[in-house]
Amino acid sequence: MLYNEMNENDFKLFRDYIYDKSGINYTINKKIILQNRIRRRLRELNMDSYRDYYELIKNKKMDDLELINFFNEVTTNETSFFRHEKQFLALKEMIIPEILEMKKKIGSNTINIWSAAASMGKEAYTIAMVLSEMQELQKFNYKILGTDLNSSVLDIARIGKYELKDFKYVPIEYKKYYDEDHAKGIIAIREELKRNIKFQRFNLMDKFNFIERMDIIFCRNVFIYFNKNTQKEIVEKFYKNLNPGGFFILGHSETLNGVSEDFIYRKLNNENLMIYQKEEK
Numbered sequence: 522m523l524y525n526e527m528n529e530n531d532f533k534l535f536r537d538y539i540y541d542k543s544g545i546n547y548t549i550n551k552k553i554i555l556q557n558r559i560r561r562r563l564r565e566l567n568m569d570s571y572r573d574y575y576e577l578i579k580n581k582k583m584d585d586l587e588l589i590n591f592f593n594e595v596t597t598n599e600t601s602f603f604r605h606e607k608q609f610l611a612l613k614e615m616i617i618p619e620i621l622e623m624k625k626k627i628g629s630n631t632i633n634i635w636s637a638a639a640s641m642g643k644e645a646y647t648i649a650m651v652l653s654e655m656q657e658l659q660k661f662n663y664k665i666l667g668t669d670l671n672s673s674v675l676d677i678a679r680i681g682k683y684e685l686k687d688f689k690y691v692p693i694e695y696k697k698y699y700d701e702d703h704a705k706g707i708i709a710i711r712e713e714l715k716r717n718i719k720f721q722r723f724n725l726m727d728k729f730n731f732i733e734r735m736d737i738i739f740c741r742n743v744f745i746y747f748n749k750n751t752q753k754e755i756v757e758k759f760y761k762n763l764n765p766g767g768f769f770i771l772g773h774s775e776t777l778n779g780v781s782e783d784f785i786y787r788k789l790n791n792e793n794l795m796i797y798q799k800e801e802k
């Protein structure tokens with residue numbers, strides 16, 4: 522089937538719809554990207570009109586299969602192991618030791634961590650490798666929740682199998698947490714890491730109804746898709762969901778400047794690592 526270019530009006534309909542449901546802000550310079558992503562749904566459904574497809578999805582609920590497929594197409598899921606690696610040094614040298622100190626005061630030793638835009642799970646498994654290695658020297662437990670709007674990346678995360686090349690920047694000391702199959706070119710995360718992590722579909726635009734508060738929230742490289750108002754709304758929810766003294770971590774190019782003044786900005790070795798902390802009180 523030959524597809525026409527998406528016209529300006531249809532672009533605006535989809536742009537507003539995506540923004541309303543997910544906070545993702547498709548600016549006009551991303552029109553072709555959006556058009557090509559929506560085309561994949563049209564092709565799959567044997568449709569040829571963007572407007573008809575819009576009519577089909579516009580009143581659907583977020584857990585409807587077609588909307589799940591739609592958001593699987595329109596999200597951008599780039600990720601890697603040990604992305605912004607200095608943040609993981611800070612996790613090991615500053616964040617975990619401080620949290621364990623705070624936990625000691627309240628007689629607990631379980632750390633709750635949330636990878637809030639988890640994509641294919643590489644961030645969550647990176648955290649798990651660092652923490653499991655620390656467990657060899659200190660007694661504590663950890664649980665990681667990995668969430669994302671895109672259900673297909675979460676399927677990959679749950680399976681925990683990746684290509685060999687994805688592990689290029691994983692330091693050698695973490696080799697004990699995965700198995701390499703060179704014939705197939707695949708690396709499989711070991712069960713001992715996987716059992717600490719749960720992946721579930723979650724939209725950051727929704728109410729946060731989690732039973733337990735978090736000690737550390739990684740929310741990296743997703744604010745770049747949101748405007749300031751959306752960032753403000755979501756950060757307020759994160760703040761409420763963090764334990765006192767808990768940490769909030771953004772991506773390299775993201776900031777809470779102009780978004781929230783509730784957090785203390787933390788540095789390690791005087792470096793800017795986009796790590797924030799809720800006051801301990």
Ligand SMILES: C[S@@+](CC[C@H](N)C(=O)[O-])C[C@H]1O[C@@H](n2cnc3c(N)ncnc32)[C@H](O)[C@@H]1O
Pocket residue numbers: 542543544545596597598599600601604637638639640641644668669670671674723724725726740741742743746772
């Ligand atoms: C670029 S990836 C970042 C992955 C990882 N945090 C990292 O830094 O490597 C952004 C992720 O945010 C997810 N996302 C976008 N909007 C979302 C929303 N409203 N709720 C939950 N996840 C969302 C996307 O599906 C995508 O997997």
